[in-house]
Amino acid sequence: MTLSKDERLKALTKRLKEAPGPIAGDDLAKAFDVSRQVIVQDISLLRAKDVPIVSTNRGYYIESSKGYRRVFKCQHRDDQITDELNLIVDLGATCEDVFVEHRFYGKISARLDVKSRKDVKNFMDNIYNSVSRPLKNITNGYHFHTVYADDEETLDEVGDMLEEKGFLVK
Secondary structure, three states, X not given: OOOOHHHHHHHHHHHHHHOOOOEOHHHHHHXXXXXXXXXXXXXHHHHHOOOOEXXXXXXXXXXXXXXXXEEEEEEOOHHHHHHHHHHHHHOOOEEEEEEEEEOOOEEXXXXXXXXXXXXXXXXXXXXXXXXXXXXXXXXXXXXXXXXXXXXXXXXXXXXXXXXXXXXXXX
């Protein structure tokens, strides 16, 4: 049975809300028996209706409004990235993004959605197996992370540990 566009948009929203993690665009296309391009267009339409859909390299998901977020300003060497990210996820938080404030280009950001040590390993493998370098390197190591947690206490712990390790910039 083929769904109308409105029915598909409702079903797509429901599926993304109920998913335990990101869903690949190809998987959504197969599930709704449409092309990948139709899914991309549907995602754009839903975003225009203020549905908080996030795109990652692992797929799409709807950003939860539950929980708390805090931005941390950090600085460290490349060989400390794994330690920084593991510290965050080991405390039960998610590193949602990394961004820099460049003097000429303004804010430059990248979505990370790192929730586990496995995600940290995959991210680091991607960094080291490509010609790209960490975003922080264009601002002498200074960068920001938006960190998500279920409670403020976890964010306090993240801040304390980042400071203890010397990663946090005041």
